[in-house]
Amino acid sequence: MVPAEVILDTAVEKGADVIGLSGLITPSLDEMIAVAQEMKRRGMTIPLLIGGATTSAKHTAVKVAPEYDHIVAHCGDASQAVPVVEALIDPEKREEFDKKNRAEQQRDRDMFGKRQQRKLASYEEAFKRRFATDWETVDIPTPAFTGLKVLDDFPLEKIREYIDWSPFFLTWSLQGKYPKIFNDATVGEEARKLYDDANAMLDRIIAENWLTAKGVYGFWPANSERDDIIVYDPKQADKELMRFPMLRQQWERKGQKEFRSLADYIAPLDSGRKDYLGAFAVTTGLNIEKQLDRFEKEHDDYQSIMLKSVADRLAEAFAECLHAQARIDWGFGQDEKLSNDELIAEKYRGIRPAFGYPACPDHTPKWKLFELLQAEKNAHITLTDSLAMWPASSVSGLYFAHPESRYFSVTQITEEQLEDYAKRSGMEIEEAQKWLAPILD
Numbered sequence: 001m002v003p004a005e006v007i008l009d010t011a012v013e014k015g016a017d018v019i020g021l022s023g024l025i026t027p028s029l030d031e032m033i034a035v036a037q038e039m040k041r042r043g044m045t046i047p048l049l050i051g052g053a054t055t056s057a058k059h060t061a062v063k064v065a066p067e068y069d070h071i072v073a074h075c076g077d078a079s080q081a082v083p084v085v086e087a088l089i090d091p092e093k094r095e096e097f098d099k100k101n102r103a104e105q106q107r108d109r110d111m112f113g114k115r116q117q118r119k120l121a122s123y124e125e126a127f128k129r130r131f132a133t134d135w136e137t138v139d140i141p142t143p144a145f146t147g148l149k150v151l152d153d154f155p156l157e158k159i160r161e162y163i164d165w166s167p168f169f170l171t172w173s174l175q176g177k178y179p180k181i182f183n184d185a186t187v188g189e190e191a192r193k194l195y196d197d198a199n200a201m202l203d204r205i206i207a208e209n210w211l212t213a214k215g216v217y218g219f220w221p222a223n224s225e226r227d228d229i230i231v232y233d234p235k236q237a238d239k240e241l242m243r244f245p246m247l248r249q250q251w252e253r254k255g256q257k258e259f260r261s262l263a264d265y266i267a268p269l270d271s272g273r274k275d276y277l278g279a280f281a282v283t284t285g286l287n288i289e290k291q292l293d294r295f296e297k298e299h300d301d302y303q304s305i306m307l308k309s310v311a312d313r314l315a316e317a318f319a320e321c322l323h324a325q326a327r328i329d330w331g332f333g334q335d336e337k338l339s340n341d342e343l344i345a346e347k348y349r350g351i352r353p354a355f356g357y358p359a360c361p362d363h364t365p366k367w368k369l370f371e372l373l374q375a376e377k378n379a380h381i382t383l384t385d386s387l388a389m390w391p392a393s394s395v396s397g398l399y400f401a402h403p404e405s406r407y408f409s410v411t412q413i414t415e416e417q418l419e420d421y422a423k424r425s426g427m428e429i430e431e432a433q434k435w436l437a438p439i440l441d
Contacts, residue, residue: 001384004035008042016046017089020081023052024388029059030437031386036067047071047088049081059438061105062112073101079173120250120441123417126259127226127248133264133402135271141331141401143219143276146234150378151215151282154318156206159213159284162317162324164344168198171309198310201303210291211311213318215282216378217326219399222277224266228424231277231372242368244277244398245424246360247410247439250417261410262359265402278326278399280352281375284314285391311393319395320344323352326399351405354397356387358409362435363387364425369396412441 011019019039021032032050039048048068050060060074071088075081087093121129165178172194174187181191205211220241221232227246233239248261267275288311295304320343327333332349342348356363366387373396375381381394389396413421418440422432433440 001386001388004031004038007035008038008044011046012044018047018049018085020049020051020075023050023054024392028052028054028386029063030434032064033067036064036072039070040068045070047073049073049075049084051075051077051081057104058108058112061108065105066109071098071101072105073097077173118412119252120412120414121252121259123248123250123414123420126250126417129257129259130248131258131260131264131404133404135267135273139332139403140267140273140275143278144329144331146219146221146276148216148218148373148378151213151217151322154213154215154282156211156213156284156314159314159318159321160202160206162320162340162343163313164316164320164340165195165313166344167316168309168313169194171305171312197306198313201306201310205307205310209287210307211284211288211314212286213282213284213314214286214379214381215280215318215322216373216375217278217280217322217399218373219276219278219326219330220372222266222275223269223271224263224275225269227261227263227420229263229266229277230269237274242372243424244365244368245362245421247362247413247421247436248417249408249410250414250441251412260359260408262353262398262400265400265405276330276401278330278401279369279373279397280319280322280326280399281370281373281379281381281389281394281396282315282318282322283379283381283389283391283394284318285311285393286380288391288393308393311391315393315395319352319397323350323399324348327401330399330401332401349403349405350399350401351407352397352399353407354395358411359407361410361439362421362425364427364435366396369398411439413439414441 007019021035023029023032036048047070050064050072055074057074060072065072073084075084087097169176169181169191174181174191176184176187182188220234221237223230227248229244229246231241233241246261246263249259266277267273291307292304324333327336327348327350336348338347353359355366355369366383370376370383382390384390418432418436419429422429425432
């Protein structure tokens with residue numbers, strides 16, 4: 001969220017040995033390319049490190065490294081950056097690191113070139129071979145209410161019950177599933193210590209009201225029209241409120257019989273049946289800055305990182321907790337008796353995809369989602385210019401109730417789908433290319 005010129009001017013002013021860029025969401029990927037291009041234009045020579053949730057070694061090799069003549073290295077997280085920086089500031093190790101890094105990046109580029117040879121169905125062919133439903137007989141449940149419900153100051157102790165701890169350990173670069181990780185000969189002892197510290201902090205978070213949880217969710221009458229999901233006014237069923245444009249799979253894998261779009265899970269307009277779409281936004285990050293400022297003043301990085309990672313786990317748990325309530329409200333989740341492990345394994349009916357994730361990789365529909373939910377007013381969540389959510393410990397998305405709905409990935413699309421999607425989204429082609437760059441053929 002910092003302009004390239006500010007980063008580079010500051011690096012020059014401070015005499016930085018290395019520049020590190022961290023990206024949280026996919027729009028960051030193009031900005032990293034722009035920084036690399038600007039470094040080359042300025043004639044800079046210092047190494048550039050790439051990391052963050054949306055980045056990968058392959059993306060760095062294919063998209064970023066070719067834009068800068070000097071060292072560009074990918075680091076999965078901050079802990080991996082330490083040995084890399086140690087190598088880069090040691091003249092003897094730097095040359096060896098550079099040689100090995102360039103060879104690995106060339107290998108990734110070669111592999112990417114082969115990937116580009118994948119067979120993609122035409123957009124029209126993909127639509128003809130869409131996921132099919134017998135809309136005359138399929139069960140379409142009616143929710144107990146339509147419109148919005150606001151959850152103000154939701155109990156953290158209830159959210160705590162839904163925490164999935166496995167991703168928590170990945171935050172600390174410890175590999176393993178909870179609770180089996182505690183028995184790991186290498187990381188088990190450290191994992192147990194982190195777990196105990198996290199739960200001790202959770203006790204204080206709840207007892208001393210460190211964090212506030214807010215949420216909003218609801219249901220709307222809906223239909224689909226090709227790859228658009230039409231959302232209607234709950235009070236006036238024939239009044240269209242907005243449309244969510246969806247993307248469709250085109251990569252024809254071996255044995256693939258169908259190409260899915262999220263629009264396939266909503267009854268088509270010409271089916272004569274009214275369906276429903278759910279939506280939600282939750283946060284557990286409100287008021288976190290007060291505690292983070294305290295830890296910063298105390299120079300306690302460990303507690304600061306711990307608080308952020310616990311807040312993130314609570315946000316995901318809140319999303320799981322609310323989805324369970326939404327299924328009850330929708331009528332088909334009332335008899336669920338699922339354990340937390342079964343919830344984590346998604347043994348329930350329906351899905352809750354989020355914009356920016358594989359089934360709907362474009363972030364821009366978040367603007368419409370936040371408008372539909374009035375998320376800023378109801379949950380105190382805002383969107384940055386790059387469409388990250390603030391507070392960072394927030395989750396938003398859609399609810400689908402189709403009995404055969406499942407997650408899938410839209411990994412590559414052709415120019416014809418790009419043009420169709422841009423038109424349906426009201427975007428210029430250039431803008432759509434920017435947001436969808438990672439999946440363009």
